[in-house]
Amino acid sequence: MSASDGLLTETADVLLAALERADDGIVIVDSAHRITHFNAAAERIWKLARADVLGRDADLLTLKCLQADPVAEFRDEIGLVRRDGSRIRAAISVSSLASGGVTHHVVFARDVTAEAERRARIALLDAVSDQTNRAVLITDPGLNIRYTNAAFTALFGYTAAEAEGRRATDLLAGRHTKRSLLTTIGRRLIKGGPGGEAEVLIYTKDGEEIWVSARVDAFRDRKGRLRHIFALLDDITETRQLRSLQQLIMGALADEVPIGEIADRLCRRVEEIAPEIVCSLLHVDAAGLVHPLGGPSLPDDYSRALDGVAIGPDVGSCGTAAFYGEPVLAIDLDTDPRWQPYKAMPLAIGLRACWSTPVKAKDGRVIATFAFYYREPRAPSNWHRRIVEACVDLAAFAIERKEARAEIARLAYHDILTGLPNRAQLRHLITTAIDACPTGSHVALAFLDVDHFKDVNDTLGHAAGDELLIQLAQRLREQIGPEDMLGRLGGDEFVILLPQRNAERAERVAAGITEALAAPFRLGSRQLQMSASIGISLYPDHATDIDTLMQQADAAMYMAKQAGRSTHRLFSAEMNGLTEQRLALIAALRRAIAEGALSLSYQPQIRSCDGAVHGVEALARWHDAELGDVSPARFIPLAEDCGLIEQIGLWSVREACRQMASWRRAGLEIPCVSVNLSPINFRNVTLAARLKDILAEHDLPADALMLEITEGAFMQDSVAALETMNAIRKLGVGLSVDDFGTGYSSLSRLAHLPIRELKIDRSFMRDIEKDAGALAIATAVVRVGQGLGMTVVAEGVETEGQRRTLAELGCDVVQGFLYSPALPPVAFERWLIEYCAEQATAMLGRLDVAPAGRDAMKRSA
Structure with missing residues (x-):
């Protein structure tokens, strides 16, 4: 094998080993x-x-x-x-x-x-992160951004690509961001400490301010080394920062903090969450003048210069906003035409722009302005607009509450109708006058009560009565000096406080008032002649304490009424006894009502045509263990004066119905019972319903009850009274006009009212046989009744001649001593049995005479 082959083989072996x-x-x-x-x-x-x-x-x-x-x-x-x-x-x-x-x-x-699984988990976490509404920010230890989620992009405007690699503080911090908060947390994390939370103002890509709550913590490796910093960012602009304004205002109002301090606290808090502005709150009064309420960062001399400036179309930002009721922005005070007369002071303290928004009450009135001043020419940011939206409502609430409390205080110490000091305020004024009274001098106290004022209410209605009291108060003001004080106790009672006036000078004032009241008052198309009774007491001659002084003036006023009214009386020691008697009688009447000591007596009403019983009239009686029998002429007016008359009227109806039911069960058939009610009863819209319940309770038909009312009750303009009368007649209960002919009846009104019966007053009976005038009135009443289809009843019939005259006139029913006085129930039962027996005997006698006459005629034939 050659060397090259060996080298190849060796190389192949190396490659195979590497692959392995x-x-x-x-x-x-x-x-x-x-x-x-x-x-x-x-x-x-x-x-x-x-x-x-x-x-x-x-x-x-x-x-x-x-x-x-x-x-x-x-x-x-x-x-x-x-x-x-x-x-x-x-x-x-x-x-x-x-x-x-x-x-x-x-x-x-x-x-x-x-x-792949890790990537899937990361993708899932990324998807979850993008679904949350909390912004997520991850950085490396050097605060360079490595990750942001979709909420971050939505909140701050930066895409993930734009944010990645940027230093977090460089990207989000701005002029008013407290970098030290985030730096402190970062250092703590780097040193291995825990994370933390901070509320910080940061800025969006567009430069808008956002308050966030930042929860910052760290990602560490297994050796505890810092690898990443993450932050969860919540937008608390509205949920916390704006809500803090609401909590501040509500807490201050609950603590009864004065409105000026509330306004200052509001402005300070606004300047904390929007550091680039200077805040101001001005109140606009009813006259259109501005008054500083809050502006702690403005110099005192600048606020003083604003006080009392009238709003107008070119009065800076605030005056113009209040005038037009619309926000006004002056981007540059130096050039804005509306600021030219006023720009020197704000420019001198470095304020260059002003945005003012009107604060409106619920009824649309501009009651304040809320202003932001800027140190450079600019317009408000969206964050500033959101602050103002919240603060305008809060300021309106606080100021309206202040106005409401002031109005409540005014109402607590002033009469609503006349605007005069009321009872509570009068005591304070009297105390002040007494404390300031020099030694040897006097303070006179005059009580004034309008004569027959009740007739005005009953005849013309309460609206007319209120108008009369307003005119009366004005006329009284004209009769007293600038140092004197006029107040209204309630109803038709007034008090006049006359400092440093002795008896003679006080009586001259009272005489002047009496003379001034002699001129008629005009109510619409009517002219009314009114007068007043005045009682005077003196400090310290008559008393040294307020309560006694007022009681004495009240007692003197009642003496003036007893003297014939339209006059005055100075208190004397003898008057104390009479006042005590009246108070004792009122207390006894209250006890009698509470203990059931009143009773009803019944006077029969007889039909003229056949002598049959038409009905009975129930009349209230009072027997007191100590006072004896108290006349109705005495206790009925007293009940009207002290507010017991309505209670007595309803008691009378219940007792009369109970008695009628008892008689009917015993076989005594009495067609109807008449009960007298006060006009006050007819102002109660529940009267018809209560009558229905009473009749049902005693199983009586509605026509078994007749209610007697005075002319004043149906002549008044009270809609409630007329509706009540119609409801009663719809129920089937009868209405009778008592003492007809003595008041101010309008025949046209009478024809359209649900009246079933007219009663001729007893004052016409006395001379009806010999006085042509009395006879003419009785004749007219009978003719009116006949023409309107009403039953006519004559009261006070005492002689056979009177009865005969009335029968000849066609009067339907007579009532009086000729037949019987008013009797207690048992005595009336005996009278009724005897009267019915007499009537039966007389009828039988007439039947016996008739056949004998026929026989005599036959014999003569």
Whole structure:
């Protein structure tokens, strides 16, 4: 063998040894498609022994790339099914070698199953990462970006390609980014410490500010060495930063922090999350003047210069925004025409631009302006606009709450109708006047009560009454001096505080008021003549404490009423006894109602045509263990004054219905019971429903009940009262007008109201037989009733002559002492039995006379 042959043989042996030691499986296939080489790595990949493979057909390897004819170059990663049925992922490369006219195919195979699985996991993790809404950022230890996800791109605008390789701080940090926070965390990671979280302002590709919460940690190798830094970034611009503004405002309001301090806190917080701006909040009052509320970063002299400036079309940014109700942007204060008269001060402190937004109340009023100042000419960023959107609503809420609390405070101390100080404020004013009263001087206190004011409400309605009180308050103001104070206690009661006035001077004021009230008041087309009763007490002559002083003025006012009204009285010691009597009577009446001490007596109503019982009227009576019998003329007006009349009216209906049911069960058939109600009862919209319940409770038909009302109740303009009357008549309960002819009735109104009965007042009965005027009125009432299809009842009939006159007029029913006074139930039962017996006897007598007369006529014939 030659040297060259030996060298070739040696080289071949070296190559075969190299192929045998290769990590990749190497298979050589000859031109006959037989396997001529199969190394150890190939045995492992295909799980085939070399002895079982060499010399066999290459199809044994299940490689489709070798089955083509001719076999082409091939390089790919394929799934390989091995002889034992297992599957692997293999990287296959096929090359062709030609030598001496013979072609061999060399197959290189590598098991990449583990690598493929790792790639699949990475792809899956990458897909998951791209699905999350949290931005993911991975860097090397030098903070050079190695990976970003889709959320990162969406949030900051950089694609993965644009971000990769860039230093993270260079890419995202800006003018107001606190780099020290991230640097501190990075150093800690490099030293092997834990990661951390930070809230930091960073910037997008377009330069927009975004507040993020960055959770930063490390990837380390098995030896603990830092390999990568990763960060999860959450956009907290709205969820935390803007919400912090809301929490700040709500917390301050809950703590009752003054509005100025709230505005300053809001501005400071805004300047923390938007460091490039200077914030200002101005209040706009009802007169259109601005007043600084918050602006801690503005110089005091600048804020003072703004105070009281009127809004207008060219008054800087804030004044113009408030005037038009629209945001106003001045990009350059130096050149903006709206700023020319005002630019010197802001330019002097380095402010070059201003963006102002109006703050509006729920009703559309501009109540403030919220402004951002900038230190360079510029427009607001999207982040700034989002801040303003949140702050405008928060500022509106805070200011409206302040206004509401101020209004509540005003309402707490002022009368809503007249705007005068109310009872609570009057006590403070009186205390202040007494404390300031010099030694030897006096403070006069005048109580004023409008005479017959209730008639106005009952006749013309509460709207007219309110208008009268407003006019009255204005007229009273005109009669007192600038140092005097006028207040309203409630209803038609007023108080006049007269500092440093003795009795004589106070009485002159009262006389002047009486004279001023003599002029008529105009309510729409009506003119009303009104007057007032005034009581005066003096400090310190009559009392040294407020409560006693007020009680004494009240007592003197009641004395003025008893003196005939439209006058005044100065308190005297004798008045105390009378006041105490009235208070004691009110207390006793309340006890009587609570303890069921009131009772009803019943007066019969008789039909004129046949003498039959038409019904009964139930009349309230009060017998007190100490006071004895108290007249209705005394306790009914008292009940109206102290607010008990509605309660008495409903009690009367219930008791009358109970008694009627009891009589009917006993066989006493009384057609109807009449009960007197106050106009106040008819203002209660639930009256008809309560009547229905009472009738049902006692199993009475609706026509068994008649309600008597005064003319004032149906003449008033109260819609509620008219609706209540219609509901009652729809129920079937009758309505009767009591004391008809003594009020201000309108016949046209009467014709359209659900009235079933008219009652002629007893005052016309006394002289009906001899007084032509009384007879004419009675005749007119009867004719009106007949024309409207109503039953007419005459009260106060005491003589047979009166009864006969009324019968001749056609009056349907009479009631009075001629038949019986009002009687307690048991006494009325006896009267009814006796009266019915008399009626039956009289009827039998008439029947007996009739046959005897016929016989006499026959005999004469």
